[in-house]
Amino acid sequence: MATKSPKIAKRKNGTTPSPRAKKRRSVVLNFINLNAKYTLGEKFKKDFMKVLEKDHSPFPHWQLRNIVDNSSNIVEVIEEELQNFGEWKRKENDLYSLYQTVDFKALSASQYPALYSFRRSFCEEVRKWLEGITGIELTDIDCNGSCYARADSLLPHNDLIDTRRFAFVYYLTGADWDCKVDGGASWHRVAEIISDSPRLSINGWFHSKRRLNAKMPEVEQIPKFVPSKKRKLSNVLNGEYLTKKSKNSVQKTFADNSELNLNDFLLPEVHRNVFEELSTSEASFEIVGPPNKRHIARLNSSEVGNLENVASLTKAMKSTTLVKLMSDLTGVNLNGAKSSLKVSRVDKGSYWVLGDEDATASSADGYCLDVHIFVGFGEWNEEAGGELIYIAEDEEEELLRVTPSENSAAVVFREPGVMYFLKLVNNFATFPYFLFTLTYYDVNVVDS
Template sequence: DMARFRICATRRSNDVAKKIRLQLSHFAVNAKYTDSSFIEQFRSELKEKEPFPHWQLCDFLHVEPAVLKRLNDELIKYKGWNRKENDLYSLYQTPDLKTVDGVEYPTIRAFREFLCNEMRAWLSYTSGIELLPEVDSTGSCYQNTDCLLPHSDQVENRRFAFVFYFTEEWLESYGGQTNIYNCDENCDPTTVFASLTHPRNSLLLFEVSEKSWHSVTEVVGEDHDPRLSINGWFHTTRPIQPRVRPPLIRPRHTPKEEVDLTAVLTDKLFGDNLKEDLKKAFNEDGQMLINLAFQESFSKKVLDELDSATWIEKGPVNKRWIAEFDVDGDGCQGAIADFVKALRSQTMMNFVEKMTGFEFKDPQNTIWAYRLTRGCYTVLGDEDAEQFVKDGPSVDYWFYFGKSQWEEDAGGVTVYIRKDQETPVLLCPPTINAMAVVYREKDVFPFVKYVNQLADEHPIYVFGLSVYGGIKPAKDDNEDGSGDAKVQQNGA
């Protein structure tokens, strides 16, 4: 955690700390980046560099090594770090450094002033682009399993993004590389153009555009200092015109046919008393997790078939990187086909009504099957959130198959969030041989959290069933449905 590397920094700097605080910190741009030949090259690359204008400038700062070390140590000891996690990233981050206490953190304050003055003036002259006085700057810290998924930085009037790196002796095996992406004719990211490892006192700089796709790969290991940087944006009056991308819409089906659900789900789910208990629990919490939900012989057959099935990686990487199985394709046969048929059946619809107590008018459902392995994820876009609102509320079922249970922090969790709220509404962890049930309100949106290195080598397979058209029964007590709830463990 943050305390661990603060202690390390204190040990490294205790002997000179008092003397250091009395010294002035001066930052300047290295002279090799101010001569006319570099400026001419920079302006040329700004017009034509592929896949978008970007530069990795080593030894960018002309600064005393002691000052650079002091800046690093102040960052490590900074008290304002906050944990940040959502569909796109997991890391520690500071508030904007314009709020930093210059008495307690004089070197950070001096660096912030350098960004707003000398650095901004250098970039404006070098690029030939007038920059606004506004400069955003925050500290970022990536530790074990932290990452930042592909994104373009296209927000408001950002023109140039910058990242200064301060961690020394950073090896490629530690992860944390910045990936720069090629993109297609729709400006969607495709393959990795370059994977950059950043030495101390290097600057990554790029022009923000609809093509400026980049990511930070997962940091690996705990036997090294964290990946520390100061990053932010310079702004212009140029308006941002983000490309509107279509949402992912899955085909809907009307429930039909009668099947024998007892061949699929465990017998204990069909007792009348238990159904009433489940309905009561679901209506109290809007969610539940039922362990050992399948017939053992059926679960084994499905798992064997899933292990040998054809899985196709789905992108683009700014929206998802996850392997899916085509439930409507020719390869859907055997026990998997029986399961899909059961989920789409009228019998399943009747089961849903009895378990939830909901009434359904003209019900429809969607099904998708995906495989959780290291490095997979989904990301929510504004267009996806809008589509969820249009779709209306749903009852979501998640069915999990696998050979071994993963560590709790391995990822693959289905996270339900509300727009513009950082705290999740619900966390639904992948629990093998279990069935999770969630009532999703129309303004609540799910995503699959990035699966990290802690995941087992054996994948977890997930079937998602969403049922639409339900009317939630009235409740006696008022509940706002919010909070950092976790799916209830139910031993049924």
């Protein structure tokens, strides 16, 4: 059925008037002003500059409470707009997990007038104010909203990047905010949120003309060796994996996926004895940093000889016999390949992250085979973090996520430029696990 055209009234002279355009509300932008107590007076300026001139733990910073003049209740309007923001994006990688908005530069003044005004004020008034105090010419700002929900966090990191000069965080937390459970103060990290109250803020950077050359951190040095001794594996490993039938079956699975998981990998009594030995040897571990790269407890190699069951397992893992077994299980030629072995205790707060230096090292290492043996009891909570996550250089999508599993071995073949990180273990974890990681480097790959 055809739809009828709307009837339009005619003027007395027979002419037809133009349809009236819909009325639009004008956009009201309230300019956001600084609190009057933060002025360019000489005393305030001198006090402000003292922070830059002295060592100020943990780094030069200022806390400016009630920096925005809230006589018009603009702060509540800003908070309401951010709470009702319609396009929060989930951001998650080795360094952080949170919800984030786009840069406020992209916001529509008609849709988000208060947030638009906030950025304009910081870009104009606050930028000039900061220039006047510090004498540093500033060019532009980044500005976006962040929301950390339960179990979200931001790990310590290095932000000396490009033209960044001053970071800022404008908190929109309530009066009942609790430092102990709501992420703590932002000393260049946001601790894990362990309450159900979201942590809301606006944050960003003031930029200057100075351009920084990023210093690449050193890659953790794990000693490498070439396996040279034979060991009897039947005293350590599940005999099922030593049979020809199992080797052929496992190799077919590995050929399709370049990774596999071997359940019940160690003999039950070996697994139990190693776990009990490590669980009662806390002093044998040391925390390895720096915090902007990792926080993980590693077994001191000098202590292995004092741990009978651990020593027996590590000797088997360093043997030529295991080289032969892993070659049979995967079809990868490991003869002559250099290896490394590290033993870690993975518990609440454990993590390691990746950087450009790790990508460079991975490319230099060539094709690698990783063997991760998980020692621990109980089913791991999927929300607890603690997974090993494989990614490729310059890619955001993960290639593989290895979840801890009681007495299992994850075997992964990776190409140059592929790396893995340990996702932060959060408060959903109720027990630790121990991780033996054996890596074979620069293995021979024959194109079929």
